[in-house]
Amino acid sequence: MAQGLHDVVSGTVAGVGASGPTPALYELDGVAFAIGRQTILPGLSLRLEQGRIYGLVGPNGSGKSTLVRILARQQPPSAGSIRFLGQNLAGFGARPLARAVAYMPQFTPPAEGMTVRELVTLGRFPWHGALGRFGEHDAAKVAEALAETGLERFADRLVDTLSGGERQRAWLAMMLAQDTRCLLLDEPTSALDIAHQAEMLDLVRALSRARGIGAVIVLHDINMAARLCDEILALRGGSLVARGAPEAIMRPDVLSDLYGIAMGIVPHPATGEPIGFLQ
Amino acid sequence: MAERGVPMPRRLLLWGGLTLAAACLSALRIADPVAGASGTWAQAEALEQVILFHSVLPRMAMAIVCGAALGLAGALLQRVLRNPVAEPSTLGVSAGAQLALTVATLHAPGLMEAAREGVALAGGLGAVGLILALTWRRGLEPVAVALAGMMVALTATTASAALILANGEYMFSLFIWGGGSLAQQSWGPCIAIAGRLALGFAAALLLLRPLAILGLDDSRARSLGVATVATRLAVIGIAVWLAASVTAEVGVIGFVGLAAPALASLGGVRRLGAKLVAAPLVGALLLWLTDGLVQLLAGVGGERVPTGAATALLGGPLLLWLLLRARMFEWPRFDARPAPVRRARNPAGMIALLGALALAAAALALALGRGPEGWTLAGGPLLADLLGWRGPRVAVAAAAGAMLAAAGTVLQRVTGNPLAGPEVLGVGTGAGVGLAVALFALSAPGFAIELAASAAGAVAVLAGILVLSRRPGFGAERLLMAGIAAGALCSAVLTAVIATGSPQAFQLLRWLSGSTNDATPAKAWLCLGTAAVLLAPLPFMVRWLTVLPLGDETARAVGLPVHRCRTILVVLAALLTATAALVVGPLSFVGLIAPHLARLLGLGRPAAQTGGAILIGIGLMVMSDWLARTAAFPYQLPLGLFASLLAGPYLVWLLGRTGPRSR
Numbered sequence: 046m047a048q049g050l051h052d053v054v055s056g057t058v059a060g061v062g063a064s065g066p067t068p069a070l071y072e073l074d075g076v077a078f079a080i081g082r083q084t085i086l087p088g089l090s091l092r093l094e095q096g097r098i099y100g101l102v103g104p105n106g107s108g109k110s111t112l113v114r115i116l117a118r119q120q121p122p123s124a125g126s127i128r129f130l131g132q133n134l135a136g137f138g139a140r141p142l143a144r145a146v147a148y149m150p151q152f153t154p155p156a157e158g159m160t161v162r163e164l165v166t167l168g169r170f171p172w173h174g175a176l177g178r179f180g181e182h183d184a185a186k187v188a189e190a191l192a193e194t195g196l197e198r199f200a201d202r203l204v205d206t207l208s209g210g211e212r213q214r215a216w217l218a219m220m221l222a223q224d225t226r227c228l229l230l231d232e233p234t235s236a237l238d239i240a241h242q243a244e245m246l247d248l249v250r251a252l253s254r255a256r257g258i259g260a261v262i263v264l265h266d267i268n269m270a271a272r273l274c275d276e277i278l279a280l281r282g283g284s285l286v287a288r289g290a291p292e293a294i295m296r297p298d299v300l301s302d303l304y305g306i307a308m309g310i311v312p313h314p315a316t317g318e319p320i321g322f323l324q
Numbered sequence: 325m326a327e328r329g330v331p332m333p334r335r336l337l338l339w340g341g342l343t344l345a346a347a348c349l350s351a352l353r354i355a356d357p358v359a360g361a362s363g364t365w366a367q368a369e370a371l372e373q374v375i376l377f378h379s380v381l382p383r384m385a386m387a388i389v390c391g392a393a394l395g396l397a398g399a400l401l402q403r404v405l406r407n408p409v410a411e412p413s414t415l416g417v418s419a420g421a422q423l424a425l426t427v428a429t430l431h432a433p434g435l436m437e438a439a440r441e442g443v444a445l446a447g448g449l450g451a452v453g454l455i456l457a458l459t460w461r462r463g464l465e466p467v468a469v470a471l472a473g474m475m476v477a478l479t480a481t482t483a484s485a486a487l488i489l490a491n492g493e494y495m496f497s498l499f500i501w502g503g504g505s506l507a508q509q510s511w512g513p514c515i516a517i518a519g520r521l522a523l524g525f526a527a528a529l530l531l532l533r534p535l536a537i538l539g540l541d542d543s544r545a546r547s548l549g550v551a552t553v554a555t556r557l558a559v560i561g562i563a564v565w566l567a568a569s570v571t572a573e574v575g576v577i578g579f580v581g582l583a584a585p586a587l588a589s590l591g592g593v594r595r596l597g598a599k600l601v602a603a604p605l606v607g608a609l610l611l612w613l614t615d616g617l618v619q620l621l622a623g624v625g626g627e628r629v630p631t632g633a634a635t636a637l638l639g640g641p642l643l644l645w646l647l648l649r650a651r652m653f654e655w656p657r658f659d660a661r662p663a664p665v666r667r668a669r670n671p672a673g674m675i676a677l678l679g680a681l682a683l684a685a686a687a688l689a690l691a692l693g694r695g696p697e698g699w700t701l702a703g704g705p706l707l708a709d710l711l712g713w714r715g716p717r718v719a720v721a722a723a724a725g726a727m728l729a730a731a732g733t734v735l736q737r738v739t740g741n742p743l744a745g746p747e748v749l750g751v752g753t754g755a756g757v758g759l760a761v762a763l764f765a766l767s768a769p770g771f772a773i774e775l776a777a778s779a780a781g782a783v784a785v786l787a788g789i790l791v792l793s794r795r796p797g798f799g800a801e802r803l804l805m806a807g808i809a810a811g812a813l814c815s816a817v818l819t820a821v822i823a824t825g826s827p828q829a830f831q832l833l834r835w836l837s838g839s840t841n842d843a844t845p846a847k848a849w850l851c852l853g854t855a856a857v858l859l860a861p862l863p864f865m866v867r868w869l870t871v872l873p874l875g876d877e878t879a880r881a882v883g884l885p886v887h888r889c890r891t892i893l894v895v896l897a898a899l900l901t902a903t904a905a906l907v908v909g910p911l912s913f914v915g916l917i918a919p920h921l922a923r924l925l926g927l928g929r930p931a932a933q934t935g936g937a938i939l940i941g942i943g944l945m946v947m948s949d950w951l952a953r954t955a956a957f958p959y960q961l962p963l964g965l966f967a968s969l970l971a972g973p974y975l976v977w978l979l980g981r982t983g984p985r986s987r
Binding site: 117118119138139140141142143144147148149150153154156157158159160163167168170171174175176203223 | 880
């Protein structure tokens with residue numbers, strides 16, 4: 046049964062792909078979001094391509110998390126339309142969508158009394174559903190996700206007993222087991238020290254490249270974003286104020302405008318990559 | 325956050341309007357103190373004078389004074405415990421005082437005459453002391469306090485009910501009093517309470533500054549030089565004294581202490597000093613208004629509803645409404661995460677062991693009994709004879725235990741809250757309200773109709789909670805609050821119905837204390853059948869139960885239709901609880917502790933945990949029933965009460981064991 050469902054989804058995606066040029070990962074048209082009278086996103090139109098890593102940056106309250114939640118369909122937009130792989134996002138069923146998009150919330154819940162392997166196994170739920178058989182293909186995908194995140198030796202440990210960095214990797218492994226076309230991560234590094242931040246983001250980049258899947262990542266640290274992403278989207282007050290390759294964003298004028306504080310750029314002593322700093 | 329409340333002019337209009345309404349209701353009573361009295365004009369005139377000055381006016385004053393005292397007590401407790409659900413009735417003060425008074429009435433009537441207030445205070449302090457002792461090691465964490473308070477309050481209430489039941493119908497008046505009747509014959513009690521209110525208020529003002537700092541966390545308060553423990557105990561002492569005095573004079577009046585501070589915050593009062601003034605004022609207004617309405621309805625010829633029950637009737641919906649728009653509360657994170665438990669190496673073996681233990685318990689309950697000549701182990705033909713009597717009881721207890729344990733496991737997993745259980749969500753008492761409706765609407769409802777009615781009551785309560793929980797940002801802590809509110813609301817309705825003293829009321833009282841005495845083979849088969857039907861779908865829902873504890877976001881992210889799954893599971897839990905509650909009463913805590921025990925034994929995966937919990941529930945309930953039958957032979961103790969007495973110590977241990985949240 047799992048195999049059958051797999052075919053359905055790949056069939057859909059392939060069908061769309063065949064009908065023209067490669068469809069965009071996401072196409073947003075006038076996407077707005079408001080709570081009561083408070084507007085968070087006034088109206089956003091943009092296009093994200095498949096297989097690329099996008100970084101969402103911006104000051105606090107700029108709507109980064111909201112945008113990612115809307116992309117993950119955790120929250121419906123108040124207005125506007127979203128096309129995902131050429132199809133209307135709202136039209137996807139719950140499980141077909143979860144087979145195509147994996148989302149990690151900003152605060153991962155405590156996985157009380159669950160082992161790492163059990164958590165990663167949950168990533169197969171969109172494929173086998175509530176009653177379908179957990180088959181060999183599913184087991185292989187779980188094993189692959191554990192191997193790719195280097196968690197094999199932790200597989201039978203309780204998630205509660207892991208360190209922050211290991212726990213975050215366990216959640217990433219669950220997303221990989223979902224075997225999706227795209228990863229959405231909301232500040233995956235906020236609780237980690239700098240070494241684990243770098244490790245986590247390098248892992249995301251390597252996996253995204255290896256599997257050829259796209260990623261949209263909310264990041265607080267502009268330098269981390271520049272180091273990791275193919276393209277940076279800068280949000281301020283819910284509007285896209287700048288967009289481009291890291292070199293285009295990492296400029297004193299752009300950053301000063303974005304964060305509302307004077308910033309400068311120096312080249313990395315070893316690699317020459319631009320590094321932002323407060324003036 | 326005051327800006328988020330109602331705008332100022334509308335707010336004033338609202339409070340002014342409510343005060344006006346209360347005043348009008350009172351004016352109505354003053355204008356016509358003896359509605360429908362007969363006799364000559366002169367006689368009536370004189371009688372009117374007497375009643376006005378010795379009954380109507382004191383009652384009015386009493387409502388205002390008691391409301392103010394409870395409002396102050398609630399505001400103090402909420403502040404000092406940093407807990408929005410702290411109030412005299414949720415902390416067990418009122419129930420403890422009521423139990424002490426009931427015991428004193430039965431066993432030391434002289435003491436009641438001499439030191440009524442002292443008895444009440446002792447009971448109230450006992451209850452609060454127990455709760456504080458239980459939760460001290462967890463730093464008086466709000467959720468632990470709320471749970472311990474509910475436990476103590478429920479147990480005390482049930483114990484009171486059992487005592488009243490055991491002593492015949494003449495104790496009924498005690499129950500009516502227990503519902504909080506404000507009727508007065510003189511000014512004495514009113515003046516006494518007013519004096520205590522003044523003293524309490526003065527003491528609270530003296531403690532104002534340390535209290536303001538106690539709203540922060542303890543370490544910060546200590547670093548600012550506040551003697552946290554001494555101040556906290558002093559403030560709690562004042563609040564308990566105020567509440568116990570009120571309980572001693574008029575009985576249990578719920579919700580005023582909860583609603584008054586909350587309404588004061590909603591009305592835009594933020595500073596502590598202002599709140600200590602506003603909360604008593606709002607409390608006084610609430611009780612005054614409620615009492616006016618109760619008297620108005622009684623005048624129309626309605627049944628005698630104690631005001632204390634009516635406040636909960638008004639307060640329950642109020643609290644639910646408040647929960648919907650409450651953003652001004654600083655919600656503490658209700659998060660009681662137990663320490664990780666190592667997995668059992670062989671879950672199947674563990675489940676087999678639990679099954680064997682449950683079977684052994686059933687065999688013991690069937691064979692071993694106590695008679696006039698002492699203990700007898702029945703065998704052969706004697707056992708066959710006794711089976712007809714003991715069989716149904718054991719079957720009913722086992723079915724109820726299995727259903728409660730399954731419902732508890734489901735609810736704990738659906739809400740992701742280890743403290744959720746059938747009792748905590750108010751489903752059991754909801755079933756009681758459904759039962760009450762059936763008993764009053766039909767002359768002699770059969771067991772099946774009673775079952776349907778109590779299921780409807782339980783589902784109605786749960787549906788209300790679910791509707792609330794669909795709102796964005798409605799987390800486990802608010803679900804718990806809503807459950808406590810719903811439970812208190814239903815308890816109040818039950819108290820009000822029981823206070824009518826009708827034959828149906830007696831039936832409800834029996835139900836409340838939980839009894840399997842009247843189990844018949846037909847009832848046993850129906851129970852077992854219902855249990856089998858309701859438990860059958862659980863194996864197909866195991867994956868839902870795995871995903872849901874991780875929260876809505878994760879569940880949605882892996883493609884689970886969250887709302888549909890949660891609705892189905894919660895309705896199932898409600899049906900299980902309602903069926904069980906119908907035969908063993910609303911109280912047992914088996915549904916709360918069986919899933920924990922299963923987890924502690926290392927059964928961590930949902931299927932194993934559910935199976936283990938069901939077997940533990942069966943074993944616990946059968947043992948409780950056997951003990952209830954034999955412990956005080958020839959008397960039969962109420963099963964529900966007995967089961968909670970067994971479960972209580974475990975919960976105490978659990979609360980002491982799980983450390984405070986570490987993050």
